[in-house]
Amino acid sequence: MRGMWAFIHKLGSPPWFFGFSGTLVRWLLPVTVLLLAVGAYWGLLVAPPDFRQGNSYRIIYIHVPAAVVALAGYYVMAIAGAISLIWRIKMADVAMRAAAPVGAVLTAVALVTGAIWGKPTWGAWWVWDARITSMLILLFLYLGVVALFEAYENKTAAAKACAVLTLVGTVNIPIIYKSVDWWYSLHQPASLKFTGESAIDASMLYPLLVMIGAFYLLFAMSMLLNMRAELLWQHRNAHWLRQRLDVS
Amino acid sequence: MPSVDRPSLSLLAAFGRQFRRHGQALMASLTDVANPLLFFFMVVTLFPLGLGPDPLQLASMAPGILWVVALLASLMVSARMFASDFEDGSLEQMALASHPLSVLALGEVAAHWLATGCLLAVVSPVFAMMLGLPSQGLGVLVLSLLLGTLCLTLIGAVGSALTVSIRRGGLLLSLLIIPLNVPVLIFGTAAVTEAVMGRDPSTWLTLMGALAAGMLALAPLAVGAALRISLDS
Numbered sequence: 315m316r317g318m319w320a321f322i323h324k325l326g327s328p329p330w331f332f333g334f335s336g337t338l339v340r341w342l343l344p345v346t347v348l349l350l351a352v353g354a355y356w357g358l359l360v361a362p363p364d365f366r367q368g369n370s371y372r373i374i375y376i377h378v379p380a381a382v383v384a385l386a387g388y389y390v391m392a393i394a395g396a397i398s399l400i401w402r403i404k405m406a407d408v409a410m411r412a413a414a415p416v417g418a419v420l421t422a423v424a425l426v427t428g429a430i431w432g433k434p435t436w437g438a439w440w441v442w443d444a445r446i447t448s449m450l451i452l453l454f455l456y457l458g459v460v461a462l463f464e465a466y467e468n469k470t471a472a473a474k475a476c477a478v479l480t481l482v483g484t485v486n487i488p489i490i491y492k493s494v495d496w497w498y499s500l501h502q503p504a505s506l507k508f509t510g511e512s513a514i515d516a517s518m519l520y521p522l523l524v525m526i527g528a529f530y531l532l533f534a535m536s537m538l539l540n541m542r543a544e545l546l547w548q549h550r551n552a553h554w555l556r557q558r559l560d561v562s
Numbered sequence: 563m564p565s566v567d568r569p570s571l572s573l574l575a576a577f578g579r580q581f582r583r584h585g586q587a588l589m590a591s592l593t594d595v596a597n598p599l600l601f602f603f604m605v606v607t608l609f610p611l612g613l614g615p616d617p618l619q620l621a622s623m624a625p626g627i628l629w630v631v632a633l634l635a636s637l638m639v640s641a642r643m644f645a646s647d648f649e650d651g652s653l654e655q656m657a658l659a660s661h662p663l664s665v666l667a668l669g670e671v672a673a674h675w676l677a678t679g680c681l682l683a684v685v686s687p688v689f690a691m692m693l694g695l696p697s698q699g700l701g702v703l704v705l706s707l708l709l710g711t712l713c714l715t716l717i718g719a720v721g722s723a724l725t726v727s728i729r730r731g732g733l734l735l736s737l738l739i740i741p742l743n744v745p746v747l748i749f750g751t752a753a754v755t756e757a758v759m760g761r762d763p764s765t766w767l768t769l770m771g772a773l774a775a776g777m778l779a780l781a782p783l784a785v786g787a788a789l790r791i792s793l794d795s
Binding site for chain 1: 740749
């Protein structure tokens with residue numbers, strides 16, 4: 315228990331975190347690349363084609379992981395925001411700031427791959443389906459955080475303002491999701507049911523799980539790299555950083 | 563023993579003074595009260611011009627149109643909610659006061675809602691009839707707008723408090739609060755549509771009421787925190 319608290323305290327120190335994240339990224343990079351390669355090969359080439367959709371369903375191996383991690387990313391951001399507001403740890407500000415653009419990009423990837431998948435499956439690039447609409451709103455929420463941060467000149471205040479916004483967003487996300495769900499079921503689509511809940515076969519599921527794991531790692535790694543870039547900028551004149559960069 | 567610095571006003575009295583002060587400021591410049599109504603009126607006029615005058619089509623779209631326009635009108639006015647207080651320094655006085663900033667801000671938000679959202683809800687049947695909304699939907703429209711504009715004003719207050727120190731924060735404000743307003747729009751439109759169809763709208767109205775109650779409890783905390791951040795920046 316004491317070891318854990320010591321570890322958490324160390325996380326708040328920029329010099330220690332800079333070194334630790336450097337080691338972490340060095341380990342994460344090969345694992346992420348390996349998982350992405352295995353998942354992509356397995357999903358795109360080995361897994362059997364779908365009975366109805368043929369090969370076009372394979373975009374699921376990008377679409378679903380991106381969507382899952384995009385949603386989780388908002389919660390990562392919110393937890394970092396809460397830590398920043400409650401304990402005033404600067405590193406939490408850096409983490410929140412680093413997570414926002416990665417989450418926004420993943421949401422955009424989920425939306426675009428969804429549109430590409432929608433064309434052969436539903437015959438339209440865009441359909442106002444409950445899940446798509448929720449993801450679109452999530453994209454707006456992410457962009458709001460990024461834009462608010464950029465709008466403040468004082469970056470300490472910017473981080474705090476973003477923390478408040480993400481917390482407000484976190485309280486609202488379940489309400490938004492539920493309300494969009496109800497909205498969709500209220501306007502029952504006349505023609506076909508888009509999301510037929512059929513159980514996915516194991517031969518298709520396992521590569522999907524690998525890809526989801528790979529995307530989580532990709533998110534973590536992008537976030538860490540963003541944080542390191544931010545630390546480099548913030549401490550560009552600090553003694554410890556100059557020392558470290560001269561050594562390595 | 564040093565005496566504890568006690569506020570000379572009770573919390574409720576402080577809330578009331580803020581409410582009155584902000585209300586008087588709004589009444590003094592009637593444009594702040596009249597502009598959202600005019601905006602509502604004009605945008606409602608745009609829809610028949612854009613969609614065509616077919617009464618049946620307009621009537622079927624009226625709940626959605628009225629609610630979207632109400633949302634936009636509320637968005638437009640929330641940008642200025644704390645602006646004058648920020649510019650003339652009264653916000654700093656509020657932050658220094660011994661009462662919680664969230665309660666003082668809530669007093670202003672209440673006055674703001676009464677002068678904009680509540681007023682808009684009361685006059686909305688006029689615009690609804692211009693769009694040919696069937697009369698059985700009118701009562702629910704007013705009720706849903708009363709509850710809904712309260713939610714919109716509270717969310718707007720959070721957004722306004724976050725952006726008050728930013729120059730030209732108007733567009734940013736809409737980016738921040740439009741996604742948060744989605745449930746309000748859905749519940750409001752659904753309630754009016756159900757009433758027009760002759761079905762029971764109470765599910766949607768109670769959901770809206772729950773939303774308003776939750777926001778009334780939580781939004782002031784966020785507003786207080788955001789105003790302090792804006793003052794520090």
